[in-house]
Amino acid sequence: MLKPIHWKTFPRDFAVIQVGFALFGLSIAALIRAHLGTSPWAVLEVALAQITGLTVGTLSILVGFAVLAGALALKEKVGWGTLANILCIGPWLDLCLWLIPDVTDNLLVQIAMLLSAVGLMGVATAIYIGVDAGAGPRDSLMLALHRTTGLSVRVARGALEVAVVVVGWLLGGPLGLGTVAFAVLIGPAVQAAFRLFRVRPHAVAAPPAAD
Numbered sequence: 001m002l003k004p005i006h007w008k009t010f011p012r013d014f015a016v017i018q019v020g021f022a023l024f025g026l027s028i029a030a031l032i033r034a035h036l037g038t039s040p041w042a043v044l045e046v047a048l049a050q051i052t053g054l055t056v057g058t059l060s061i062l063v064g065f066a067v068l069a070g071a072l073a074l075k076e077k078v079g080w081g082t083l084a085n086i087l088c089i090g091p092w093l094d095l096c097l098w099l100i101p102d103v104t105d106n107l108l109v110q111i112a113m114l115l116s117a118v119g120l121m122g123v124a125t126a127i128y129i130g131v132d133a134g135a136g137p138r139d140s141l142m143l144a145l146h147r148t149t150g151l152s153v154r155v156a157r158g159a160l161e162v163a164v165v166v167v168g169w170l171l172g173g174p175l176g177l178g179t180v181a182f183a184v185l186i187g188p189a190v191q192a193a194f195r196l197f198r199v200r201p202h203a204v205a206a207p208p209a210a211d
Contacts, residue, residue: 005080005133013131017081018088020128024136025057025092027120032056033100034113037176039121040161040183041138043168050172057094061086064137071140074148079134086137114178115185122189123196130199153194154187161186 006013031038038046045059052059064086071078103109129135135143138160145156161183169175194200 013081013133014084017084017128017131017133020124020126020131021085021088022092023120023124023127025089026096027117027124028056028060028089028093029096029100030113030117030120031178031182032097032174033102034110034117034178035102035104035174035176036110036114036178037182038174038179039117039186040165040168040179043165043173043175043179044171045168045173047168047171047173055090055094056097057090057092059090060093061090064089067141068137071137071144074141074144076140076144076147077134078137078140079132081128081131081133082135082137082140084133085128085135089136110178114181118182118185118189121186122193125190126193126197126199129194130197153191157187157190158183 028039028042031042032046037043041060041063042056045056045063048054048059048063049056054062068078068082068086103113125136125139129139129143134140142153142157142160145151145159146153149156151159165173165175165179165183
């Protein structure tokens with residue numbers, strides 16, 4: 001199911017959504033460079049990158065297309081923003097990985113990077129979902145589960161993270177205590193960002209006024 005493109009607001013929407021993508025790529029890169037355990041999706045993508053020799057950003061794109069297929073199977077609405085998410089976050093991620101150095105011997109800095117990354121990812125998610133151009137593939141699947149099962153955004157996101165991290169760990173991805181902390185905190189972070197930016201996914205439209 002495809003969302004229509006609003007051409008009058010497209011330039012503004014595209015600029016705003018790129019801010020969300022950049023913050024998202026920055027958050028993932030910070031998690032990887034903190035070396036406390038990455039996000040569940042990054043555990044999987046780093047594992048696949050180690051196996052294939054491709055960059056983590058490239059694997060993010062490939063995994064994104066696979067996840068999108070699952071969201072479409074659940075009849076989630078997607079749009080140009082969904083495709084942009086798949087194609088743009090990977091390059092932002094690779095750029096941020098190039099810019100951010102590894103931190104392995106300063107626990108306070110590593111914890112600060114982890115917590116900042118969780119907050120950034122919550123904000124990034126709310127920004128690009130708020131544009132209403134179609135959520136990213138992972139968030140489309142999260143929202144599809146939220147819609148079809150009645151689970152809260154927090155629970156739907158958490159269930160996805162747990163399933164993905166198990167697969168990534170089995171493939172040799174960088175699992176750590178930070179991964180557990182991320183899985184616990186990301187749902188509340190996304191939900192809090194939705195409230196902060198007044199994002200209402202799947203909001204029910206008001207009935208038309210009587211004549």
